[in-house]
Amino acid sequence: MDRAKCGYTRNRAADRSLVRTLTTAALVLLAAALPARAPAQARLKVLATLPDLWAITRALVGDLGDVQVATRPGQNPHDLEIRPSQILLVKRAEILVRNGLDEDAWIDPVIESSGNPRLLRGAPSVVEAVRGVDVLKVRTGPVDRSLGDVHPGGNPHFTLDPGTLPVVTANIVAGLGRLRPDLVERLEQNRRRFLDEVAAATRRWIEALAPHRGAGVVSYHDSWPYFYRAFGLEEVGVIEDRPGVPPSPQHLAGLIRQMRERRVKVVLVESWYPTDTPAAVARAAGARVLVIPQSPGAVKGTETYIAHLDAVIGALSRALAE
């Protein structure tokens, strides 16, 4: 009994000390959190989830603000793990540009951990770039994991077709304009200039690939349907027939047969995928592997949208000409 009483007295004294400590800690935390409500800077603070959206948004924002990207260029967005540094990027941003077809669905838990409710899905400060784009490969039947790590809403790599940019850039400018109506005119000017540059580059790209129009191409991942559509190439097959799942030998055997029949010369491999299986397939089919970055910035000097597609199309046209 004495022991219990003694312990009780000591515990209560410790409790009071603990409550004081906790109250102090809470006040310190609140004081530290207060600067988060500082008034918005004059410059736009934009976060893009993926490098292609980052490159496009940078061209639109120009010197009106800072555009950050939540993934490192050259990093596979399908295998992404959440890092605290991404939470910090989300916390600082005023507006978020996201793909809209769940290629960047990992950003949702990042936003929920950031304490920045302005970037929650559905908020006015969130731009879904895909709105209004003619999406390819939308699944029409039941979708489950037997199909691999699929995107039920359709193929998300739409920015590889320059023809989608008028819609994508309009979405982004509209989103930025909602936040900063005073900048709409300048953003629209930037947009028109960017689209003019892309149109001129597109004429150059079409000319470069014109001799190979209708050529069959195989890729490792299903990243290129919009690109094929834009430049008149034909998709003969995809090595990774179910995203995220290594291909079966039966699938590869069938693909190699098709490649021989169609005289496929090139197997495209995005720079973040292993090349051993594509190399074996290409060897068996008499083709060559072409490792190319699927998004801007993965290779030095390709940080802009146009520089990236210049690099891709230059490498592809050379490979098809061999």
Add this chain to the structure above:
Amino acid sequence: MPRPARRLFTMLVIVVLSCIAPLGFALADDADALRRELQQLREQLATLTQSYEQRLKVLGNRLEQLERGRAPAPASAAGTAATPAVSTPTAATEAGLAPDVPTLADLARPRQPFALAQPGRVLLFDIGVGGDFVADVTSATRERRHDGTFAGRENRLFPREVELGLFGRVDPYASAVVRISAGEEPAGVEPSSRELDVRLDEANVTLLSLPLGTTARFGLMRPRFGTLNTVHQDDLPQVDRPNVLTRFFGEEGLDGERGVEAFWVLPLSTYHELALGVFDGDNEVAFGRGSLRDPLVLGRWRTFWELDEHGLQLDVSAATGFTSDDHRNTVVGVGAKYKWIATGSGFPVFTLAGEALAGFRRADAAAGETGDRRFERWGGYLYGQYDLDRRWAVGLRGDWTELPVARGREWALSPYVQFKPSEFLRFRVQYKHTEGRGAVERTADELFLQGSFILGAHPTERF
């Protein structure tokens, strides 16, 4: 007419009338029934016509909106225009909002299992099922003494945790998660008494739009303490939880706490996250007081630095509360995790992580002594893992820990190999050698086999 003939005629008339009369009544009944059926058919036709007109009106509205290039109005709004009470099944069906009642043919048709998406059907939250099966192969002595890593389940393949997770947004300002799990309980006195323990693991709401950049959650949760304690069983880097966590908090770590927790990401140039939580204290091993009058209070600071392919996370945590026998217990933890990820393909990946816990606890003194005694004990673990590619990884973990109260300590070494055929399926083989002294005196050699799967939605991996 002679009298007999008249009598006979009369009788014939009576017989004939008695036969015809019921027939007449029956005909009259039939006519009434037919009239009623006709009336019912008319009413049904009118209802159907009205229903189809409403459906056509809703579809017309949607078509008009689509033609104007706008997203279709929310179904509830469209339904409200047609029928005021869309919440009742009949009204919802009439407005074309709910699936039709299945016919016998529908029920007889082969059906698909749960699918992530089906055209025209929308699930407003995510559902995921995770299965985690473990086999613990060890000696007969360990099995007899029930002192293996998975006590009471030695030399068995058992479902450690099969979990149903429901998660999604409650409204624009909050998200919620509910996890229900089932796992095999350790054997009791009778080996045949094994049962599946089904329980509510988590049920909490996160408030996302609080002032001052605060995020808070309340309910039943796994609190933000330490590095590995926040990780669910099926996401652990090895088959078993490190010894120091199981000795200080029990097999599942500090889990299943009821309370409220708030966290902040500080507006600084580098990442600093602070978390503070107040809980009932329902952990039987460390904080079993179970009352808000003597709450379990938790705090954690976490920071992160990233430079190109290198990432380093540090955390410091503290938890203080009362044990079930009303003694103060405080546990302090320090953790670090370093990861190197190759540029380009993202593989190979090298991870080095460790954590140390120190416990400051009061407990009943030994027999013959008065008052209580103070125990200061500590332990830790360190592991390294090398992911060769997406599918294969190898690793090694070392454990050393004292027991929180009893006299004794143990160390262990656990090499392991991991194989992931896809993102949703994982197999592990792990060998564990344990040497214990004092109250846990033993030498144990165990081989763990683990198979885990994810069905449906799954959360993104974290650093």
